[in-house]
Amino acid sequence: MNIHVAQTEPVIELRRVHRFFNQTKAVNDVSFDVYRGQVFGFIGPNGAGKTTTMRILATLDSPSYGDALVDGFSVVNDPDLVRRRLGFMPDGSSLYANMNCVEYLDFFARSYGLVGRERNDALRRTLSFTGLDKIASKSITGLSKGMRQRLSLGRAMIHRPSVLILDEPANGLDPRARIELRHLIRQLASEGTTVLVSSHILTELAEMCDQVGIIERGKLLAVGSVAEIYNSMQAASQVRMRLLGRVEELLGVLTTHEEVSSVLRKGDWIQLELRGDDAAQASLLRWIVSSGFDVLEYVSHRESLEDVFMKVTTGAVQ
Amino acid sequence: MSDSALSDPMQRSHDEVIRIVIDGESKWDQRLIRGSYWLNPILVKEARQALKSKQFAWTFMLLIVFTAAWTLFAVASSIPDVYYDSDGTVFLMGYLTILLVPTIIVIPQVAFRSMASELEDGTFETLSLSMLTPGQIVYGKLSMAALQLIVYLSILAPCIAFTYLLRGISLGVIGFLLVLIVVSCMFLAATSIMLAAIARTRTLQVLFSILMVLGQLVAFGFLFGIASSGMSEQNALQTPSAYLNMFCFLGIILSYAWLWLRCAASLIDMASANRSTPVRFAVFAVGMIIAVGTVLTLMNQSSEGGSVNRQFAANVFINLCWFHWGIAGAWMMGESGIISQRARRSLPDSYFGRVFLTLFNPGAGPAYLLVVLGFLGPWVGYFGATDLLAIIQGRYSGSIAEAYRSWLKVLALAAYLALYLGMTRLLLLAFYRNKRASRLLEAFAMTGVLVIAGVFATLFGNLAANNFRDMYFDWYCFLNPFWMLSEYSSDNTIQPSMQDVFSSAELFFAWLALIISGSVVFFINAILTARDVMITRVETPPRVRAEQSKKKQVDEVDPWKEP
Known part of the structure; x- marks a missing residue:
């Protein structure tokens, strides 16, 4: 069931968060908001400050300056109230030995104060949601990487947190497990959970995230939906079209068009780079057709999140 | 949960297996699981693992x-x-x-x-x-x-x-x-x-x-x-x-x-929690338990008429108490005086709370006062009450000199705490500009270095004063607590009679120098502590209070009331 929630107040608010380790600015003036039911992707190269930011949000670290709020509660002043609302799945989370899946989840259910029927319901729901119900009594030691990740996710969500923070959850997973994990995250978001997720696999993030934040050397370089970032960068679209005749004529016209940055002919195809957003592209196509050119094929290629990421970041490390 | 219940999962429906895994198979399993809701989850987890x-x-x-x-x-x-x-x-x-x-x-x-x-x-x-x-x-x-x-x-x-x-x-x-x-x-x-x-x-x-x-x-x-x-x-x-x-x-x-x-x-x-006050209460309670132990032992020894044992027991317990406060104080001198907003919500607010509990607030300043007064308080109370009562009632069994010995020793030990811990705090304030960070280990090490420096300075100075041939206790040797206490405990130095208490001029001047220097350092620190004790409580935001009371209601749920 999809829940549509009005985006009135953000569930996660970062307000000028700074974190310094001696001279290193691990997080440098990072601010963004995430609303209920959104999946927010946190992208950045290694050492960019993603994990530090997530740990601050999870109350495992304190900001040197600034504050972060979860559901209106400060991670600095009310970390205990934040923890109640939060599920955190750290990168490479370790699990206890000498326990099976249900014992592990049972322990965390009890640790979150769930007893009696609440505990039973939480265990049933989590085992079923994560698909661990078939191996509930299997020892953790014998679990595959994917199953361990599922168990970690189950642990993070056993108390039904309103916010889930997942640090590289798809790390080391096979393609099938990644797809399943993506579906689980989207399902959680559709049920109203706000998810903050970091990953190196940008195509995955592009598919499941409503918003992304690109961070490098502790600085948040861009934040918004992929389309918004794309538009704000005034990035170019790659357009290819095939005409029925009058190719040279159109080439001549396009070279003088103000929104076309480059144009060249490749056989029957014209390839051009178009500045501006979708509206500019639609306008150009409408003009070509109305000018009497016969367009047989038209292919537009938006820059992917990977392209955007490569453009926004410089690859510098600190 | 019994493994036999899951031995042949093909024989059971999937839901049945999950029910057994979560709820237990037999009635006894279910009762045990319900009973375990009252236990600490860590105990349940560790027992399963162990x-x-x-x-x-x-x-x-x-x-x-x-x-x-x-x-x-x-x-x-x-x-x-x-x-x-x-x-x-x-x-x-x-x-x-x-x-x-x-x-x-x-x-x-x-x-x-x-x-x-x-x-x-x-x-x-x-x-x-x-x-x-x-x-x-x-x-x-x-x-x-x-x-x-x-x-x-x-x-x-x-x-x-x-x-x-x-x-x-x-x-x-x-x-x-x-x-x-x-x-x-x-x-x-x-x-x-x-x-x-x-x-x-x-x-x-x-x-x-x-x-x-x-x-x-x-x-x-x-x-x-x-x-x-x-x-x-x-x-x-x-x-x-x-x-x-x-x-x-x-x-x-x-x-x-x-x-x-x-x-x-x-x-x-958590870093923002008030981590100091609960430890301080525990340190204080242990100090009081040692003091109560002394009182019980002394009362028992007195009733058995053993004055030598009484003195011995008093010395053992006073020294134990001194070490207790000294070691605890050496760590506490490194506490940061910056109190987080969260911790400030738990500071005492009432008049009596502020009078009696401010010394338990986080920070090296209140800790310093707590250590010195916490050590001195019970002994002054006990010796003062018993000696005064005995003198008033005219049934004082020991000599007056014995009473003085106890008093002077306690004052000397308190002066050592005031002197060395106070110096540690002053040096930390002078050396470290970042007042936010706690420096427990540095404070402990610095106190140790100061005591060792005091010991070696007196030994070297004394040897130098005697042409490196012999050592004689002199007034400046008060910096060496072990030498001073050893001299003090020596029967040859102070005879058990009133007129002989100050018979050794060197020991008297050493004691006097110790009390004066301890008092000076104490008052400097007390003045510097004024800022720390002025920090007041901040009100807990209503939304946070509401959340906390909600949690309390959840905690009161009876897990046995399960259908």
């Missing part, structure tokens, strides 16, 4: 094997005398030696590893994000140690009962030795949990492991010695004085175990 661990299985098995082997060996070597002689002590000594291995060596090491592995493997982070309080975590670890102790004791219980039937040992002595082993085990387990909470690096973990082993071997030898002497001198152990002394000793040991657990809980608590 019962599957090889370490527990091996310890359990070896304990049974060695107990059975000792029983057979002892019976075989005593036959046929075992039918006539009182061999209970021989048998019990063997059983206690076997019992000491798991209780004194294994259980504390397991507690250390349990806590250390949480921090080392990263599981502590996920644990700390749960609703468990730091106190629940450390007490959960300790209760697991207690559970193991019960299991191991239950193996030996029939054999120990058997030794009583063999005669030669009284129930009182058996009980006393078992209580001693239990208390020692809990103390060592609490110590190991605290050390594991401190050891955040691999190097420190290895270092503390080695220290733990050494400490455990010492404890093993100590308890073995007490057990042997206890059995050979059973009558001496069963006097009221012996019981009282043992009661005081065990009380102090248990109170230190409690203090260690409070320290461990503070070490793993």
Whole structure:
């Protein structure tokens, strides 16, 4: 069931968060908001400050300056109230030995104060949601990487947190497990959970995230939906079209068009780079057709999140 | 949950298997699961882990094997005398030696590893994000140690009962030795949990492991010695004085175990929490327990008419109390005076709260005052009350000089606390510009360096003044606490009569210099503390209060009311 929630107040608010380790600015003036039911992707190269930011949000670290709020509660002043609302799945989370899946989840259910029927319901729901119900009594030691990740996710969500923070959850997973994990995250978001997720696999993030934040050397370089970032960068679209005749004529016209940055002919195809957003592209196509050119094929290629990421970041490390 | 229930899952429906896994199969399983809701989740988790661990299985098995082997060996070597002689002590000594291995060596090491592995493997982070309080975590670890102790004791219980039937040992002595082993085990387990909470690096973990082993071997030898002497001198152990002394000793040991657990809980608590005040209350309580122990011992000694023992007992306990406050104070001098908004919500607000509890606020300033006054208070109260009462009633049994000795010694010890801890605080304030960070280790090390510097400066200065040939106590030697106290305790220096109390001019001037310098440093620190004690409570936001009360309501849910 999809829940549509009005985006009135953000569930996660970062307000000028700074974190310094001696001279290193691990997080440098990072601010963004995430609303209920959104999946927010946190992208950045290694050492960019993603994990530090997530740990601050999870109350495992304190900001040197600034504050972060979860559901209106400060991670600095009310970390205990934040923890109640939060599920955190750290990168490479370790699990206890000498326990099976249900014992592990049972322990965390009890640790979150769930007893009696609440505990039973939480265990049933989590085992079923994560698909661990078939191996509930299997020892953790014998679990595959994917199953361990599922168990970690189950642990993070056993108390039904309103916010889930997942640090590289798809790390080391096979393609099938990644797809399943993506579906689980989207399902959680559709049920109203706000998810903050970091990953190196940008195509995955592009598919499941409503918003992304690109961070490098502790600085948040861009934040918004992929389309918004794309538009704000005034990035170019790659357009290819095939005409029925009058190719040279159109080439001549396009070279003088103000929104076309480059144009060249490749056989029957014209390839051009178009500045501006979708509206500019639609306008150009409408003009070509109305000018009497016969367009047989038209292919537009938006820059992917990977392209955007490569453009926004410089690859510098600190 | 029973494994047999899941042995043939194909025979059962999927839902049925899940129901068994979560709820338990039999009625008893279900009752046990429901009963466990009242237990600390850490205890439940650790018990589940321990019962599957090889370490527990091996310890359990070896304990049974060695107990059975000792029983057979002892019976075989005593036959046929075992039918006539009182061999209970021989048998019990063997059983206690076997019992000491798991209780004194294994259980504390397991507690250390349990806590250390949480921090080392990263599981502590996920644990700390749960609703468990730091106190629940450390007490959960300790209760697991207690559970193991019960299991191991239950193996030996029939054999120990058997030794009583063999005669030669009284129930009182058996009980006393078992209580001693239990208390020692809990103390060592609490110590190991605290050390594991401190050891955040691999190097420190290895270092503390080695220290733990050494400490455990010492404890093993100590308890073995007490057990042997206890059995050979059973009558001496069963006097009221012996019981009282043992009661005081065990009380102090248990109170230190409690203090260690409070320290461990503070070490793993959130950075913005008020981690200082609970530890301070524990330090204060332990100081008071030592003082009460003194009073009980002194009253008992007085009633038995032993003035020499009275003086000895008073010295032992005063010195113990001094070390207690000195060591605790050396750490506390490194506390940051910056109190987080969150911690400020818990500061005392009422008039009486601000008057009596401000010294328990975080920060080195209040800590300094607490240490000096906390040490001085009980002794002034006790000596003042008893001596004054005795003088008023005209039944003062000891000499006036004896009373003076106690008074002057307590004042001198308080002056040492004021001097060295005050100097540490002043130096830290001067050296470190970042006042936000706590510098507990630096403060402890600096106090140690100052004391050592005081000792060596006086030794070197004294030798230099005497052409490096001999040493004579002089007034400036007050900087060396050990020399000063040794001179003070020497019977040749101060005779037990009023006119001879100040007979040694050097000692008198040393005492005077100590009191003056201690007072000066105390007043400078007291003035600097004014800013710390001015910090007031901030109101808890209404939304936070509402959330906290909501949590309280959830906590009051009765898990037994389950359909």
